[in-house]
Amino acid sequence: MVEQKQIAIIIPARYASTRFPGKPLAKIGDKSMLQRVYLNAQRASDHLPSCTILVATDDERIADHCKEHGMAFVMTSPECRTGTDRVLEAANTLSPRPDFIVNMQGDAPFTPWDFVRDVIDDYYDNPDIDVITPINQLTWEELDALREHKKTNPFSGTTAIYDGERIAHWFSKTIIPAIRNEENYRTREPLSPVNRHIGLYAYAYDALSKFVTLPESIYERLEGLEQLRFLENDMRIRIVRVKYGERPAMSGVDTPDDLKKAQDFAGQLEAS
Secondary structure (H helix, E strand, C coil): CCCCCCEEEEEEECCCCCCCCCHHHCEECCEEHHHHHHHHHHHHHCCCCCEEEEEEECCHHHHHHHHHCCCCEEECCCCCCCHHHHHHHHHCCCCCCCCEEEECCCCCCCCCHHHHHHHHHHHHHCCCCCEEEEEEEEEHHHHHHHHHHHCCCCCCCCEEEECCCCEEEEEECCCCCCCCCHHHHHHHCCEEEEEEECCCEEEEHHHHHHHCCCCCCHHHHHHCCCHHHHHHCCCCEEEEECCCCCCCCCCCCCCHHHHHHHHHHHHHHHHC
8 A cells, every 4th residue: 555645735924024014915806815825725735635734924913814714824933034944843733744845935826736736746756855846948938038037137037957857956046057059949949948946845854854954055045045955965856847838927926016916917817
């Protein structure tokens, strides 16, 4: 008999934010940002045995919102340094302890639910891994748009490279790889060789427990990318390739200006 794995989808949600206080409770259409993330988690967990969904927060206002809308939650310490620490603290309240933990960003309400399910299914297929995270291979038009965006927002958007076994080699805020003789590639390849990282992480419990004890690593600090701490400590990150297809894509909501874009984006989705 195949051993049953315990899965937890945990959504860290802080009220305090320098750039956007109260962000998880901001309304996008008729739902809060947090509600949208939670509903995506529920859809991703459909028909999955032993899957728990939990909001992890340190603020009573978010806790009250969860109670009002029937979202399971746990109070975590305000001393948690990062969302990843908060995720582990929440996981440690569960019994039985989860084998695999999906960290769904509370400020990414438009991460497609099937991307979450793809990550979980990949773990079921081969659980011998530390971390799993998705990427999307960019079209040439999308690559051009990313380059243009980085002229004014150089630290927005992360790219990744990986090997034939889908084990990540590196993540960077710089667009990697550089493409020699790019015009030749453009004429013969429908997609660019650049993969954009999608900020969704899933961890084996032991890997997450180890990660939070490790000091901030050199390139993690320079790039501002937490996942580099895994790579700099010889831990393995497996890539899952996902596709938006005809669906429009939007990354996380960081500022009130982003919220206006998110509200417009929600309208596009509902109209499509």
